Amino acid sequence: MGAVSGGGPVVSGRELRADCSRCAGVCCVVPAFTASSDFAIDKPAGRPCPNLGADFRCGIHTELRQRGFPGCTVFDCFGAGQHLTRHTFAGRDWRADPATAQRMFDSFAVLRPLHELLWYLTEAVRLTPPGPLRDELTAALDETGRLTDGTPDDLLALDVDAHRDRSNRLLSRAAERARAGKAGPDRRGATLIGVDLRRTPLTGANLRGACLIGADLRGVRLGAADLTGADLRGADLRGADLGECLFTHQSQLDAARGDHRTVLPPGLHRPAHWSLTLTPARPQPRQRRRQPR
Numbered sequence: 001m002g003a004v005s006g007g008g009p010v011v012s013g014r015e016l017r018a019d020c021s022r023c024a025g026v027c028c029v030v031p032a033f034t035a036s037s038d039f040a041i042d043k044p045a046g047r048p049c050p051n052l053g054a055d056f057r058c059g060i061h062t063e064l065r066q067r068g069f070p071g072c073t074v075f076d077c078f079g080a081g082q083h084l085t086r087h088t089f090a091g092r093d094w095r096a097d098p099a100t101a102q103r104m105f106d107s108f109a110v111l112r113p114l115h116e117l118l119w120y121l122t123e124a125v126r127l128t129p130p131g132p133l134r135d136e137l138t139a140a141l142d143e144t145g146r147l148t149d150g151t152p153d154d155l156l157a158l159d160v161d162a163h164r165d166r167s168n169r170l171l172s173r174a175a176e177r178a179r180a181g182k183a184g185p186d187r188r189g190a191t192l193i194g195v196d197l198r199r200t201p202l203t204g205a206n207l208r209g210a211c212l213i214g215a216d217l218r219g220v221r222l223g224a225a226d227l228t229g230a231d232l233r234g235a236d237l238r239g240a241d242l243g244e245c246l247f248t249h250q251s252q253l254d255a256a257r258g259d260h261r262t263v264l265p266p267g268l269h270r271p272a273h274w275s276l277t278l279t280p281a282r283p284q285p286r287q288r289r290r291q292p293r
Contacts, residue, residue, distance in 0.1 A: 074251045114144055114147055124170070144163070178224065189210060203225070209229045217237050
């Protein structure tokens, strides 16, 4: 889907960031698209995107946002696409055989969440000091790595949800430990679509899985907030301080809006589209005070 290739944490010699140059375009085929602000067209699951070329490259990669496909620019398979293409199916072409294609697509649906877990577990190990919890995280990281190296039959037999649930419990403990002494409000899973949060204390907040689509976070200091899985699509981060935020992935920043004042966590970069002119956030209507009788 046009994710930018590049480096990232490495587990067993594997990059955990999409590298489209070493993939067979599976993310442009497997998922379904619904025409929306993220995708300009409807596309059923398993059908190649009409912009996918014979060389597995996106034909409008440099114009995705302008052509109505911003959802493609923020997608990251965490390296699952190139691992599937190069390792699991050893370079086989899904276009040559429908049976092979379906097995590849079904395997990708398992590999992608596993690779996402590899990224989070790698971050958790880095954040956690030596001790029993770090040992458990390292064991979960090693196990997840072994699972991603399985055969297609191994992958399709795996209960990926159960494995992810076990790992998520460890990740929650790691985040709580990292936030110790800095913990803020618990807003995990909160629906905060379009909400003005400029006056809301969020330093050290638990924002795991929070829906922050279009939220106004201008100038907000987030401190050691846990952003695991938080949806930042269209969130206004101009002047916000995310420097110490936990489990912040590049794709979250790519989906948001920001500027040169936005403080980023180490290792992440300022998306190119942040330099574009931004539409000011709509001011919230003032509440009319009721006059005493």
